[in-house]
Amino acid sequence: MERGAALVKTGIARPLAWVAGAVLDQLYPPVCLSCDAPLASADALCANCFRELRPITAPLCPVLGLPFTVSIGPEARSAEAIADPPPFERARAAVVYNDIARALVGRLKYGDRPELARFCARLMAQAGHELWDGDAVLVPVPLHRTRQFSRRYNQSNELARALGRLTGLRVAHGLVRRRKATRQQVGLSASARQRNVAGAFAANAEALARLNGRRLILVDDVVTTGSTVRAVTHALKSAGAGRVDVVSFARVVIGTDA
Numbered sequence: 282m283e284r285g286a287a288l289v290k291t292g293i294a295r296p297l298a299w300v301a302g303a304v305l306d307q308l309y310p311p312v313c314l315s316c317d318a319p320l321a322s323a324d325a326l327c328a329n330c331f332r333e334l335r336p337i338t339a340p341l342c343p344v345l346g347l348p349f350t351v352s353i354g355p356e357a358r359s360a361e362a363i364a365d366p367p368p369f370e371r372a373r374a375a376v377v378y379n380d381i382a383r384a385l386v387g388r389l390k391y392g393d394r395p396e397l398a399r400f401c402a403r404l405m406a407q408a409g410h411e412l413w414d415g416d417a418v419l420v421p422v423p424l425h426r427t428r429q430f431s432r433r434y435n436q437s438n439e440l441a442r443a444l445g446r447l448t449g450l451r452v453a454h455g456l457v458r459r460r461k462a463t464r465q466q467v468g469l470s471a472s473a474r475q476r477n478v479a480g481a482f483a484a485n486a487e488a489l490a491r492l493n494g495r496r497l498i499l500v501d502d503v504v505t506t507g508s509t510v511r512a513v514t515h516a517l518k519s520a521g522a523g524r525v526d527v528v529s530f531a532r533v534v535i536g537t538d539a
């Protein structure tokens with residue numbers, strides 16, 4: 282559940298989570314977060330699954346975070362960023378959305394392995410290192426509440442909370458909400474995705490005003506075409522937000538070996 286517009290200071294639950302984790306390790310020996318193979322340490326993938334992850338590293342487009350095959354200079358933007366400039370400033374993603382990333386995100390969404398959010402957040406903390414300075418605030422991309430209810434929790438909230446603990450940034454809940462239940466984006470074309478999410482989000486102007494123009498960092502599990510994070514950014518900016526950045530666990534990279 283969203284908790285009004287309050288800024289929730291993260292980190293309070295850490296000792297409790299640690300104790301709970303230690304107890305669970307005794308009850309259930311750790312297994313790979315993807316394939317369930319037994320592991321020597323908790324909270325990670327087995328070596329085979331880890332090798333399948335494709336981290337997104339420099340050189341990359343400074344705007345969209347898309348990887349370049351060769352370095353073309355620090356200011357050079359991707360063709361996609363030039364053709365269709367996004368309303369946000371910078372987007373960063375930890376890994377390419379391939380089969381293993383899809384499996385991890387699937388488990389994250391359905392909440393059967395809550396420790397997965399910590400694993401994904403550690404990779405996101407590295408990928409988004411340029412975004413963490415200053416007094417930015419993490420903003421989870423909201424699910425519609427009927428969908429959130431059926432899944433018990435919003436995976437973006439879990440990622441934002443874990444990322445907040447790693448970066449020391451606060452998580453702002455209730456800044457933006459979904460005002461209609463959009464169709465699942467899977468299987469829709471880019472233009473259909475854009476229509477699907479247009480007007481889907483509403484931002485809370487009063488809550489935004491209380492942040493006094495602090496930079497916002499949207500947190501999502503997967504960026505596909507970017508239509509959702511663009512729509513959320515538009516909603517926040519039309520309600521008075523200033524700078525907005527985006528961080529996700531995975532993103533679709535066309536032409537990348539899945």
Ligand SMILES: [Zn+2]
Nearest residue numbers: 313316327330
């Ligand atoms: Zn595995």
